[in-house]
Amino acid sequence: MERNLSPRRRAYDLTMRSLVWLSALLTCALLVFLIGYIFYRGAGSVTRDFLTGTTSYLKDTIGILPNILNTLYIVLLSMAIVLPLGVGAAIYLTEYAANRRVVELIEFATETLTGIPSIIFGLVGMLFFVQKMDLQAGVLAGSLTLVVMILPTIVRTTQESLKTVPQSYREGALALGAGKWRMVRTVVLPNAVDGIVTGCILAVGRIVGESAALLYTAGFGLVLNDFVTALHSSSATLTVALYVYANDRGRTDIAFSIASVLMLLTLVINLTAALTGRKLKKNGGTQ
Numbered sequence: 001m002e003r004n005l006s007p008r009r010r011a012y013d014l015t016m017r018s019l020v021w022l023s024a025l026l027t028c029a030l031l032v033f034l035i036g037y038i039f040y041r042g043a044g045s046v047t048r049d050f051l052t053g054t055t056s057y058l059k060d061t062i063g064i065l066p067n068i069l070n071t072l073y074i075v076l077l078s079m080a081i082v083l084p085l086g087v088g089a090a091i092y093l094t095e096y097a098a099n100r101r102v103v104e105l106i107e108f109a110t111e112t113l114t115g116i117p118s119i120i121f122g123l124v125g126m127l128f129f130v131q132k133m134d135l136q137a138g139v140l141a142g143s144l145t146l147v148v149m150i151l152p153t154i155v156r157t158t159q160e161s162l163k164t165v166p167q168s169y170r171e172g173a174l175a176l177g178a179g180k181w182r183m184v185r186t187v188v189l190p191n192a193v194d195g196i197v198t199g200c201i202l203a204v205g206r207i208v209g210e211s212a213a214l215l216y217t218a219g220f221g222l223v224l225n226d227f228v229t230a231l232h233s234s235s236a237t238l239t240v241a242l243y244v245y246a247n248d249r250g251r252t253d254i255a256f257s258i259a260s261v262l263m264l265l266t267l268v269i270n271l272t273a274a275l276t277g278r279k280l281k282k283n284g285g286t287q
Helices: 007-045 048-052 065-096 100-114 118-132 139-163 167-175 180-209 212-217 227-231 238-248 252-285
Strands: none
Touching: 007 252, 048 065, 065 100, 065 139, 065 180, 065 227, 065 238, 065 252, 100 139, 118 139, 118 212, 139 180, 139 212, 139 227, 167 180, 180 238, 180 252, 212 238, 238 252
16 A cells, blocks of 8 residues: 555655654653652662651651551542442443433533642642541541542543443343343443543542642641541651652652652552453453
8 A cells, every 4th residue: 555655645654653653762761761760769768667667756767657558548448439439420420311411511520620730629628628527637538538539530431431332232231131220230331341440540540649639638647557547647648758758858868769669559559450450341241
């Protein structure tokens, strides 16, 4: 086919291909440089005591175990709340809602909320959850604020994933005598699980990397607490601790070490979510 192209057309095609490859290489090179530089600056300080210890002025020690646990607490609690709400809302809007104007209005609202800066959510979370509802700054207030932040992402990605399931699948299930909910549960959701998992990964990535909203709602505490105590106690996540060490204390070496741990933790969480989604799709397909 390319042999029939004119020399000018070939030159244009070659130029476009070269630009696409150049863009891809520059993107990959930038990513590798950032990851490599962070690990170069921070990996050397990541020790066993750093990962399993706590920060103490009396003992002159620095540890991020409380921050790792606080991050996991907030991720688990936020996802436990937002997944049923987000997936349920998307299922209703896609499969059950009959008024298209209301659906379009809700979709517009969720898309608008996605673009709001996180600092606004932090201020609203502080005013509503911490002050109005009288919740102390901690994991619970931070998680509720993050739920409001990531709910639009879960709803929209789940909606788009549900829309990709062919209508013939639904009609076939209904023709075989399946009810509406059984059709959604056994046919639609298993075929849309990839998009749902993608939305979860995006949501987890935003939770792990969030700092502005948590500064006002979760607090700066570096003390090791159990889950119940952390719900209503000042509990700094890894990103908040990174901000504290880099900005308030001027310890950029510790900040780079925390960034290295944060990237590894994000990779582990994303891989776990991807493997879970693959397993769910496999199990759903065998039903």
